[in-house]
Every structure is written in structure tokens, then in C-alpha cells.
Amino acid sequence: MREALMEKAIKQRLRNFFTFLHIKEGVQYDYRDIAMLLRLQKGSF
Incomplete structure (x- = not known):
């Protein structure tokens, strides 16, 4: 949790x-676009 x-x-x-x-x-940018960018960059985090 x-x-x-x-x-x-x-x-x-x-x-x-x-x-x-x-x-x-x-x-x-709309936050949904940013969420998508974050998902694409998730490997780099």
C-alpha cells in the first residue's frame, strides 16, 4: 500500500x-500527453 x-x-x-x-x-501540453511521454520514457527512469 x-x-x-x-x-x-x-x-x-x-x-x-x-x-x-x-x-x-x-x-x-495536456497532462494526458505528459502521461504518455512518461510511459514512453519509463525505461530511462
Whole structure:
């Protein structure tokens, strides 16, 4: 249970980070697109 909670928190932070990153770069991504990008990059994490 605790691990699942940690994973959820980490994903939320990453989502916020990527949203911030893309807004900073002037690119507006929907969080669903970011979730897809995260899934594609999962091997690198």
C-alpha cells in the first residue's frame, strides 16, 4: 500500500514538473500527453 502511495506521489510530482517545464518553454501540453511521454520514457527512469 505504502509503495503504491509513493509511486502515486512521484508520478504527481513528475506530472507537475513536466507541466511546469513545458509551460516555461512556451509549449502547452495536456497532462494526458505528459502521461504518455512518461510511459514512453519509463525505461530511462
